[in-house]
Amino acid sequence: MFSPGAVLAAQATVALVIVGLVVGVPAFGTWREAAYQALGEPVAQPIPFSHKHHVGDDGIDCRYCHTTVETSRHAGFPSTRICLTCHSQLYTDAPVLAALHESGRTGIPIAWRRVHTLPDFVYFDHGVHVAKGVACVECHGHVDQMPLTWRAKPLQMQWCIDCHRSPAPHLHPRASIFDPRATAVSASEAANLARLMHLESQQRLTDCSTCHR
Ligand code: HEC
Ligand code: HEC
Numbered sequence: 257m258f259s260p261g262a263v264l265a266a267q268a269t270v271a272l273v274i275v276g277l278v279v280g281v282p283a284f285g286t287w288r289e290a291a292y293q294a295l296g297e298p299v300a301q302p303i304p305f306s307h308k309h310h311v312g313d314d315g316i317d318c319r320y321c322h323t324t325v326e327t328s329r330h331a332g333f334p335s336t337r338i339c340l341t342c343h344s345q346l347y348t349d350a351p352v353l354a355a356l357h358e359s360g361r362t363g364i365p366i367a368w369r370r371v372h373t374l375p376d377f378v379y380f381d382h383g384v385h386v387a388k389g390v391a392c393v394e395c396h397g398h399v400d401q402m403p404l405t406w407r408a409k410p411l412q413m414q415w416c417i418d419c420h421r422s423p424a425p426h427l428h429p430r431a432s433i434f435d436p437r438a439t440a441v442s443a444s445e446a447a448n449l450a451r452l453m454h455l456e457s458q459q460r461l462t463d464c465s466t467c468h469r
């Protein structure tokens with residue numbers, strides 16, 4: 257039905273696609289890793305904001321600043337107005353806060369540098385994780401000990417899938433979801449939480465279309 261030339265062209269195309277996948281996918285993975293902030297390296301910010309002070313010492317709740325973490329895909333960054341609830345009175349003359357007051361005057365938001373960024377082809381949602389009892393500390397580590405914020409976990413596909421295969425040990429009771437010092441619960445409590453949360457099946461949580469839609 258097809259000329260020998262067309263068959264050869266088709267075979268060559270298939271071979272090229274296979275070579276492309278074998279070489280390209282791992283190379284792409286390495287390229288992705290290079291696009292992330294280095295694991296465990298503090299990221300310099302326009303204002304040296306410290307979770308260690310604000311969360312560790314002062315005990316301010318995550319939701320005070322990351323206002324949409326329970327309700328939306330994105331946790332969000334605090335507006336200048338939120339910082340100024342305290343800093344219109346506290347440390348007003350400190351040079352480190354000059355950029356904050358400048359932002360308050362001009363209305364231009366502070367350009368926080370991202371510590372975590374997933375590629376656009378990955379679907380992630382904070383709200384679902386928080387609602388089902390996955391604590392911030394599971395994915396962001398001990399921010400209460402970070403003078404500048406760093407990435408504590410890999411964020412690669414394998415990391416997501418490892419937890420999605422067996423989420424129960426990573427669940428926490430409601431009261432400790434925002435606690436940066438929360439530790440793992442006992443195996444029996446984890447099993448109990450998994451039951452209460454009516455978790456999706458492992459099959460659904462590891463299906464490609466769950467994270468790539
Ligand atoms: C007083 C406000 C404030 C509070 C409270 C706060 N944060 Fe933040 N958070 C910030 C600001 C400002 C940034 C951006 C600068 C930076 O990365 O440190 C940030 C950044 C982050 C980032 C990095 C985001 C990224 O990928 O760029 C994570 C993760 C984070 N916060 C987690 C938490 C957790 C978990 C808590 C509660 C235990 C918390 N924060 C409490 C203000 C706050
Ligand atoms: C609920 C009150 C409160 C809010 C909201 C708040 N701060 Fe602070 N901030 C403090 C206190 C208290 C200190 C004194 C430091 C300490 O804890 O010893 C401080 C200190 C600082 C310092 C001085 C350096 C340091 O860490 O000690 C910087 C910079 C700073 N804050 C930035 C910010 C930014 C940026 C925001 C908004 C994202 C913010 N703060 C929101 C209370 C607040």
Ligand code: HEC
Nearest residue numbers: 318322325330331332372373374380385386390391392395
């Ligand atoms: C299951 C893992 C996981 C949990 C639990 C989690 N995060 Fe995240 N967080 C991520 C990932 C992944 C990103 C990068 C998202 C992106 O690039 O779209 C991120 C990004 C962020 C950012 C940057 C802004 C944004 O919305 O993208 C902030 C701030 C943040 N997280 C705060 C929190 C806080 C506060 C909690 C707890 C209430 C929390 N996260 C719980 C995985 C998690």
Ligand code: HEC
Nearest residue numbers: 379380384388390394415416419423426454455456466467
């Ligand atoms: C520490 C454990 C953990 C990690 C890490 C984790 N997840 Fe999840 N994820 C969960 C749990 C638990 C649920 C809730 C399942 C349910 O709704 O029953 C969930 C749900 C989801 C859902 C919604 C599933 C649905 O049925 O709609 C998406 C999408 C998702 N995760 C994406 C990701 C991505 C992308 C990553 C990595 C960047 C990730 N998750 C990392 C535990 C985790």
Ligand code: HEC
Nearest residue numbers: 284285288378411412413416417420461462463464466467
């Ligand atoms: C639980 C969430 C999750 C599931 C399920 C998932 N992926 Fe991914 N995938 C990711 C994340 C996160 C990345 C980004 C990884 C990175 O940047 O290193 C990714 C990246 C990729 C990439 C780019 C290459 C790479 O490794 O970075 C390919 C291709 C891919 N996924 C295919 C698939 C296929 C095929 C399936 C089903 C067998 C699947 N994914 C299931 C989260 C998921």
